[in-house]
Amino acid sequence: MADTSPRVHATRAPTLNDVAQLAGVSMATASKAVNGRAEVAEKTRRRVLAAASEIGFTPNGLAQSLVTGRTKTVGLLTSDLEGRFVLPILMGAEDAFGSGEISVLLCDARGDRIRENYHLKALLNRRVDGIIVVGRSTDPRNSLGQQLPVPVVYAYAPSDDPRDQSLAPDNHAGGRLAVEHLISVGRRRIVHITGDPGYAAAQDRAAGFKEGMAAAGLTPVDEVMFGSWTEGWGRDATAVLLQRHPDIDGFVCGSDQIARGALETLRDFGRSVPEDVAVIGYDNWEVLATNSRPELTSIDCTLQGLGRQAAKRIFEALDGAPVAGGTELFLPKLVIRGSTIASR
């Protein structure tokens, strides 16, 4: 009379109770054995573990969390549709405490305030240990408020409330790093093309650029060209600059997309990269940087480290560490490819 129809997951997941019964011990003992606690005889432990693996027992994390008050899960609330920023941050968070230790609920608000709120509710309902908010740009974004029952860390885009904890890339240092690299490879007649002037990222990188030039005793060949974060703008701005100053030998670009556009126009003008002109991008977006001709030197924001730090901050706060508001800046690093140094 048994039901023989093919039901793959009809079997209720085995519980600790099942294990205990099979091993002939109490739940308490089974729990201790499974969790490797000391107060259990080695022989008993082996018996329990055998039983556990026999029926394929996995502890029910829900029940565990109910007791411990920790879910070892963090929420990642983002509006970064392309995943360019959020995925490295996610990976960093996953790794913060070793593989498989903490899991990440990724919620994409798609730039919609209402949807963000839904997701926030869902995260709190699932009792995440904390929330990492990832913005779409490095401009400050509105705070989720101080009333949430879990720690919140803002990553990439800092919060506009200084009481919140924020982690952001150091764009100023990045701009300076970029120009210093060009100078170090012998460039002197350098310009800067970047994106929308309304973005803090554009302003900060430009400031770093100017500072780096000044520190080397150089003057930019032209004003900083603000525009948009697109290849199209990179193409157009490059054409304008080359017409005005045919002797430019270095382009610091505010994004890899802009740099791609610059490379294209340089080709059109018959300039060879990196011999005649060196080009450096920003973001180290691999799909763009490693597919261009030549490959693109770029500034990497080390977002993975930022994600790791964000997760660490959350659990520190949970452990009672004092929460210092404000923004911590992350130093970027230089990734050298063929657009600034001829590959032998």
Added chain:
Amino acid sequence: MADTSPRVHATRAPTLNDVAQLAGVSMATASKAVNGRAEVAEKTRRRVLAAASEIGFTPNGLAQSLVTGRTKTVGLLTSDLEGRFVLPILMGAEDAFGSGEISVLLCDARGDRIRENYHLKALLNRRVDGIIVVGRSTDPRNSLGQQLPVPVVYAYAPSDDPRDQSLAPDNHAGGRLAVEHLISVGRRRIVHITGDPGYAAAQDRAAGFKEGMAAAGLTPVDEVMFGSWTEGWGRDATAVLLQRHPDIDGFVCGSDQIARGALETLRDFGRSVPEDVAVIGYDNWEVLATNSRPELTSIDCTLQGLGRQAAKRIFEALDGAPVAGGTELFLPKLVIRGSTIASR
């Protein structure tokens, strides 16, 4: 003597019990009121809801799940580092049952079997309602096995075990759709450049391409060019083909990257797109497709729909629907931009 130090989230989250006490009812009644069940007087309900919102009560999803056996959470297990495939699928899954209904635990195995196993354990431990496995290519991947206690759906990359449920893009139809579009805009001398011949995606799209040509009574100008999924290959293959057949008027490319390469070489050869030659890509990867000159017509795999369907499948299986193994194919759609039709 009160502790006045700034502790943001020291306050234990309010429980249903707190609500009940404040409203002067039992937990049972409070539960019914909060969940909008009928057996509660309207007056009482209002009192309870007022109390709930006063102390900012959010039901504890852990406890709920423990009772109901549902977490309304699915795991997304991927190795797609760039997120090109996984993010649309994630969004689709999120949306399958309306905003904020289900949440997604995103785990990136980074191509590592061991890490995948860790993540799988973590997902099962958290009692996800099901798992969506997203591959890196459309080639079949190894099955997670039939022994898991939750439904598993394979998306993008089907499982190699026909007993599993898989959802994959219809690459054959996509290849055909691409070539039909070129034919419909008057092209006749058409070639196909695609990626690694070891990929099912390359073979299937190529087969669809050939079929579409044959159906229109046309013969490809040259053999299908297999290579790699890179801009570099797109550039090189295009140069070879143009030298052999200067009169080519249509390129069907196996990926947007290849198409970008083709566009670049066409520029070098002085061909204008789309007047002299039409180019179509594949994947509709926006950052590539919308930043080229001209913008790239492409085939979109409708991954969001695929994600939605995957989530639906999981909950159907959970509700006891019979699980039919095998692969369901998703029809792609054409996204027309300037590389095939002159914009006015």
Added chain:
DNA sequence: TAGCTGTCCGAAAGGCGTTTCGAAAGTTTT
């Protein structure tokens, strides 16, 4: 043998909601 220490194990409470079932209160009917 009585007394003591140390080891190992189990009963039970706790964590937070949901649901069932029965009791109490209120309303209508006769």
Added chain:
DNA sequence: AAAACTTTCGAAACGCCTTTCGGACAGCTA
């Protein structure tokens, strides 16, 4: 005013695991 329903509410069990605390027992000493 008594009987028969309805409606509304609450006690308690349940889901699964962790942890505390006390008890049982073995082994040792005096």
